Amino acid sequence: MRIDVHAHLAQFQGTCRGETYRDFPEALANLKRSMQANGIDHTILIPENYDDNPEMPGLRQMLALIGGDQSLSCLGCPRIIQEKSGDLEYFRDLLARGVIKGLKFFPGHDPHYADDERCRPYFVMCQSLGAPVVFHSTDTDSNPPGRMCGPNTDPKLIAGIAKQYPDLRVVLAHFHWPKYEYCYETTRGIPNLYFDLSGVVDDDESPGTERIREPLLKVLAEDPRRVIFGTDWMEADPTKHVAMVEALPIEENVKQMVFSENAVRTYNLKL
Numbered sequence: 001m002r003i004d005v006h007a008h009l010a011q012f013q014g015t016c017r018g019e020t021y022r023d024f025p026e027a028l029a030n031l032k033r034s035m036q037a038n039g040i041d042h043t044i045l046i047p048e049n050y051d052d053n054p055e056m057p058g059l060r061q062m063l064a065l066i067g068g069d070q071s072l073s074c075l076g077c078p079r080i081i082q083e084k085s086g087d088l089e090y091f092r093d094l095l096a097r098g099v100i101k102g103l104k105f106f107p108g109h110d111p112h113y114a115d116d117e118r119c120r121p122y123f124v125m126c127q128s129l130g131a132p133v134v135f136h137s138t139d140t141d142s143n144p145p146g147r148m149c150g151p152n153t154d155p156k157l158i159a160g161i162a163k164q165y166p167d168l169r170v171v172l173a174h175f176h177w178p179k180y181e182y183c184y185e186t187t188r189g190i191p192n193l194y195f196d197l198s199g200v201v202d203d204d205e206s207p208g209t210e211r212i213r214e215p216l217l218k219v220l221a222e223d224p225r226r227v228i229f230g231t232d233w234m235e236a237d238p239t240k241h242v243a244m245v246e247a248l249p250i251e252e253n254v255k256q257m258v259f260s261e262n263a264v265r266t267y268n269l270k271l
């Protein structure tokens with residue numbers, strides 16, 4: 001079984017890897033086709049963290065698009081820079097009912113640091129509910145190209161959160177692309193800090209593909225529970241992500257942990 005814990009949905013004029021995305025249903029159909037082609041049984045989608053982006057669905061729209069499809073689920077994305085009263089209770093209710101599988105924060109995309117005070121009530125809540133929190137973590141970013149995210153998403157900050165909330169499941173997305181070795185060194189030995197592999201492998205000009213292997217193998221040797229498969233579809237190529245994990249010199253049971261078991265446990269998935 002394969003589970004992708006990190007994918008996005010967008011509609012726009014134009015193509016991505018030869019597919020068109022004129023509206024959300026077409027984007028969703030492309031996702032389902034990609035899942036089938038790559039042997040992915042379940043995908044966790046990440047909505048936009050505000051409601052009026054014409055290209056990406058917010059949470060309410062995402063839940064409507066998913067409908068009753070058991071092969072899809074999604075995260076909630078609090079917008080702490082524009083928090084509305086009642087947001088915390090809104091997300092608490094959705095988490096408690098299993099409608100969303102965790103919360104994702106966008107430090108760097110939004111002007112705040114990962115350990116911003118305004119995130120902390122959500123950390124406390126997720127810790128008490130046993131739900132994961134996910135952080136975007138890259139050094140630079142492709143949207144717009146070259147945007148600096150490093151200081152806001154530094155793995156040191158995310159490691160600090162995991163240490164301060166030892167029963168909180170903290171997921172660091174993208175392995176702080178492309179500074180993988182730095183990410184590994186600053187997050188060693190923290191049992192409640194997990195990595196999703198989304199976006200770590202991409203086109204040939206990306207430094208990711210080769211550089212990720214060594215730090216990844218070190219984490220897996222130390223604690224194979226901490227690595228979770230993800231793709232960053234549609235921005236990144238899921239086929240290359242599957243191939244990267246398949247090519248790792250690890251035991252089959254460890255591969256299964258990365259591809260599915262770690263996701264089921266960390267995100268409380270009932271498949």
Ligand SMILES: [Zn+2]
Pocket residue numbers: 006007008046198232
């Ligand atoms: Zn992403």
